[in-house]
Amino acid sequence: MQTSHRHHWTEVSRHPTSEGVVRYQRCACGRWHMVATPLVADPIGVSATVPVTPRP
Numbered sequence: 608m609q610t611s612h613r614h615h616w617t618e619v620s621r622h623p624t625s626e627g628v629v630r631y632q633r634c635a636c637g638r639w640h641m642v643a644t645p646l647v648a649d650p651i652g653v654s655a656t657v658p659v660t661p662r663p
């Protein structure tokens with residue numbers, strides 16, 4: 608049995624699909640983690656991911 612290991616996910620790539628964004632993350636131990644983020648609008652608490660460009 609493997610001992611519990613706290614994975615530290617590092618995003619490797621992301622792929623936009625028709626249903627959302629699929630992100631592939633990898634841990635230092637070699638494990639992969641796939642995260643699917645649906646494009647369905649969250650009714651509450653939506654935070655835009657638009658980067659804020661600071662003005663000089």
Ligand SMILES: [Zn+2]
Nearest residue numbers: 614615634636
């Ligand atoms: Zn790990």
